Amino acid sequence: MTATTTPTATRPSSAPIGDLRTRRLPVPAMLGIAVAALAGSAAIVYGTGIGGPVLVVVIGALLYLAGLYAASNVIEGRRRARDRTWHALIHSAFVLAVLPLASVVWTLVSRGLERLDANFFLTSMNNIGARDANGGAYHAIIGTLEQVGIAALITVPLGIAAAIYIVEYGRGRFAFAIRFFVDVMTGIPSIVSGLFVLAFWVLIVTPVFNDGRPGYSGFAAALALSVLMLPTIVRSTEEMLRLVPAPLREGSYALGVPKWKTILRIVLPTALPGIVTGVMLAIARAAGETAPVLLVAGGGAAINFNPFENNQSSLALFVYQQAGDASKYAPDRAWSAALTLVALVLVLTIAAKLLARRNRLSR
Known part of the structure; x- marks a missing residue:
């Protein structure tokens, strides 16, 4: 009885496709x-x-x-x-x-x-002539911080609340109408929001309390910026809330936690990083708008700490005015103001990201 031998497979001379020792282009x-x-x-x-x-x-x-x-x-x-x-x-x-x-x-x-010095941050353009190399954007920085801050205080709670209603409670035609109008508002030009606030707030509401005179102010600019910020915050928050896994909600409901507390303690903290990103995108857009501020705040060269009275400038408006000024020193001021605006938005974004991350880690 002879033992049968299984023929062994011989490796071909050329390496197969799956061989790890294939030639590589150096x-x-x-x-x-x-x-x-x-x-x-x-x-x-x-x-x-x-x-x-x-x-x-x-x-x-x-x-x-x-x-x-x-x-x-x-x-x-x-x-x-x-x-x-x-x-x-x-x-x-x-x-x-x-x-x-x-x-x-x-x-x-x-x-x-080139102009990023102490004089730029500590002085305004009040009484600065075309041949004066000094003058800064202190008044514009104050205006930007106040206008964007007020707009954020108005818009962030409203936007997050609207998004919560759409995702967690909204059903039927009313929720569909809200979503439709938010989508429409997302694409409106900034000049339209400025004209709306000008026609309603500046020319109709403020004359009642200002002896019949229109009331141009930084608060009016904040209202116009709020119209621009609201759809961005609503849409971004809505998308982030929809990304929260359903088992998190179901587990909370199974433990007997009410729906409102589930939203506050489970859903919102989970979606917080994305919500912060959407809010900062809205703030960055509002900080860079020029037309609404020009229409309803008027701009100005002097420092105005009161956002509810008199004209007020902003960094974006300051860049626009200096870029079109005939003075040979104006372009340097415009570039420095643009860099200041970008740095301000960057600092706010980093601070918001770190705060959201710290709150998430602490939980």
């Missing part, structure tokens, strides 16, 4: 392809005189993708070549998206630092 080769693509692109563009550095980068990117696919196809195969090409396209799209933002930030910082 990094120096990819760098060489990139350098050669940029050099060839520069030779084409500058040799023919058809463009400048931007066209060199565009043509160089196309040449790099073609060279990368060809080299990877020879060394790694068609499947890996396609994968590398798509990776390169995704990375190129990311770079193209980041470059404008980086350019804006670099321009803003480089131009804004």
Whole structure:
């Protein structure tokens, strides 16, 4: 009786697709392809005189993708070549998206630092002439903080309450109508909110208490900014509340916790980071609006701490006015005010994020 032997499978000479020891395109080769693509692109563009550095980068990117696919196809195969090409396209799209933002930030910082001194933060434009190099945005900073602060105090509770009603209680036509009008308000231009407050509050309501004279004020600007902030807060809060898992609510109800307490102690804390993000987006939009403030607050060069009386300026309006001023010192003030506005929104956003994170960790 002879023992049967099972033939052993022999490995082919060429490595299979799943082999981990396949050939790879080395990094120096990819760098060489990139350098050669940029050099060839520069030779084409500058040799023919058809463009400048931007066209060199565009043509160089196309040449790099073609060279990368060809080299990877020879060394790694068609499947890996396609994968590398798509990776390169995704990375190129990311770079193209980041470059404008980086350019804006670099321009803003480089131009804004020229007048970012104590005089800029501690003085106003009151009694500042066209030939005076001094003058600052203290009055505009005060106006922005007061107007946006009042608008946030009005809008944040209303927006969160409306979102809670839509998600937790709203059923039928009334909830659908609220959602529809919020969507409509999201797309209205800022000038429309300014005209609304001008026609209703400034020209109709305030003359009753101001001896028949229209009452331009920072509070009127805050009302106009509230109209712009409300739909953003409602929509973002609504989406965050819908992302809260249903088992969290069901578990709370199973323990006998009332619905209102479940919303306050379970739903809102879970969605708090997203709600904070939506609120800060609304605040950032309101802080950068110019038209409503110009219509209902009027602007001004003097410091006004009272948001309920007289004209008041803001940083966005200050940038607009200085950018159109004939003084040679005005552009520097405009850039510094723009940098101050961006820094202010950044500080508020970081503070709100840290506060929301601390409250979440403490629970």
